[in-house]
Amino acid sequence: MxxxxxxxxYRKVALAACFGTFLEWYDFLAxxxxxxxxxxxxxxxxxxxxxxxxxxxxxxxxxVVRPLGAALFGSLGDRYGRRSVFIATxxxxxxxxxxxxxxxxxxxVGLWAAAMLLALRLIQGLAMGGxxxxxxxxxxxxxxxxxxxxYTSVLQLMGGLGIMASGFQVVLLQGWLSAEEFRAWGWRVxxxxxxxxxxxxxxxxxxxxxxxxxxxxxxxRKVAAAPLRECFADRHTLGRMALLFFCISxxxxxxxxxxxxxxxxxxxxxxxxxxxxxxxxxLGSTLALFPxxxxxxxxxxxxxxxxxxxxxxxxxxxxxxxxxxxxRVWSDQPTLVxxxxxxxxxxxxxxxxxxxxxxxxxxxxxxxxxAVGLPHNLAAxxxxxxxxxxxxxxxxxxxxxxxxxxxxxxxxxxxxIVGALxxxxxxxxxxxx
Numbered sequence: 001m002x003x004x005x006x007x008x009x010y011r012k013v014a015l016a017a018c019f020g021t022f023l024e025w026y027d028f029l030a031x032x033x034x035x036x037x038x039x040x041x042x043x044x045x046x047x048x049x050x051x052x053x054x055x056x057x058x059x060x061x062x063x064v065v066r067p068l069g070a071a072l073f074g075s076l077g078d079r080y081g082r083r084s085v086f087i088a089t090x091x092x093x094x095x096x097x098x099x100x101x102x103x104x105x106x107x108x109v110g111l112w113a114a115a116m117l118l119a120l121r122l123i124q125g126l127a128m129g130g131x132x133x134x135x136x137x138x139x140x141x142x143x144x145x146x147x148x149x150x151y152t153s154v155l156q157l158m159g160g161l162g163i164m165a166s167g168f169q170v171v172l173l174q175g176w177l178s179a180e181e182f183r184a185w186g187w188r189v190x191x192x193x194x195x196x197x198x199x200x201x202x203x204x205x206x207x208x209x210x211x212x213x214x215x216x217x218x219x220x221r222k223v224a225a226a227p228l229r230e231c232f233a234d235r236h237t238l239g240r241m242a243l244l245f246f247c248i249s250x251x252x253x254x255x256x257x258x259x260x261x262x263x264x265x266x267x268x269x270x271x272x273x274x275x276x277x278x279x280x281x282x283l284g285s286t287l288a289l290f291p292x293x294x295x296x297x298x299x300x301x302x303x304x305x306x307x308x309x310x311x312x313x314x315x316x317x318x319x320x321x322x323x324x325x326x327x328r329v330w331s332d333q334p335t336l337v338x339x340x341x342x343x344x345x346x347x348x349x350x351x352x353x354x355x356x357x358x359x360x361x362x363x364x365x366x367x368x369x370x371a372v373g374l375p376h377n378l379a380a381x382x383x384x385x386x387x388x389x390x391x392x393x394x395x396x397x398x399x400x401x402x403x404x405x406x407x408x409x410x411x412x413x414x415x416x417i418v419g420a421l422x423x424x425x426x427x428x429x430x431x432x433x
Contacts, residue, residue: 010151013142016204018158021135023090023194023201025162030097030190031059032261033167036268037187041105042113052269056389061118062125063385069129070373071228077369078227082138082211085130090205092127094198096120101191133373140360141211145428146301152356153297160289163260166190171279213365213432227370237371240362243422245375248358251313251415252351253384254408258320259344260286262388266324270401271331281334285341289349296353305354306425312350313419317412319343324405361426383411
């Protein structure tokens with residue numbers, strides 16, 4: 001089947017896919033923007049550190065179940081098509097997020113509040129697991145080979161855009177409302193707003209057409225009957241899934257959650273920076289991530305995916321510990337804090353700019369959705385998503401909050417070594433093969 005690679009056709013596909021993915025990230029990361037508040041809203045407020053750990057653990061729960069969502073929705077996407085899965089995941093995510101905005105708090109119903117929050121985070125995680133791999137595959141299968149890195153890099157902006165949108169709302173609400181008003185009801189607004197965004201994203205998803213590569217596979221009656229089993233039975237596919245897990249996705253997610261989630265928490269709770277100032281600085285660094293990501297995707301079209309990704313992993317491994325120590329030392333100098341935050345942001349861009357294209361280029365169309373989704377969500381959920389909790393927990397045990405940053409630094413060093421040894425170059429690969 002002929003693929004329409006015109007800029008106009010691709011723009012329509014990208015807008016529809018990316019807006020839905022933005023909503024998924026906005027919904028999922030709205031919690032991250034409010035993690036310090038949820039520590040006392042939904043958990044026993046008897047000890048601040050314990051409440052924060054419980055709040056970060058609840059954030060991590062949503063990440064832990066992402067691989068289950070990836071396995072379920074990935075298999076459905078490889079068997080029945082990408083489009084129908086997109087519609088299901090957006091509906092699940094939007095409904096769960098809206099429900100969080102209506103939850104009673106610990107003061108109202110005790111530990112039932114935490115239980116309901118965890119249940120909704122589980123639903124969010126399942127939906128996110130199905131969304132991320134599918135969106136990667138869908139855009140990659142539509143992009144022209146010579147510009148695949150630049151064209152697909154826009155998808156990686158959705159995580160930053162989602163956290164920026166939710167974080168920006170929090171900053172505005174904190175400026176407009178008193179501390180008492182924000183704690184009483186203002187925190188609910190970002191979750192309730194998701195209902196309005198859902199009204200826009202669902203029609204956009206319904207307007208999508210099926211991926212031409214999958215449609216050609218279906219017409220030839222070569223669709224995989226059991227995609228997950230097929231992935232594990234093929235040693236070449238399984239090896240690349242392992243590489244995706246240990247290198248690309250683990251490294252990218254560690255960098256993203258360290259710079260975009262934990263840095264905000266670190267500035268507010270460890271450095272004791274004014275929450276509004278901390279929010280503005282992290283939002284500024286997130287804004288800078290947008291052009292950097294597209295530039296790195298474009299660079300990977302010229303220089304190759306492998307050298308760009310490896311540069312990002314190495315930069316992250318070498319810089320993340322000095323950056324967080326610097327945040328603590330120079331916390332009274334906002335300009336220096338912002339410059340420090342920009343270092344891991346650049347590392348994120350170098351890894352994630354080429355990431356969407358590279359993930360799709362690693363695997364055949366027949367099992368691409370499953371092969372991309374499962375290891376990517378496993379790494380992002382179990383390694384990246386749990387990293388804010390792990391860093392906070394290690395810091396608490398060590399008696400020095402900055403010590404926890406050695407956790408992502410050590411893992412990033414491992415991903416750099418694995419990538420240097422085994423990461424292949426995939427630029428320009430024919431996806432129909």
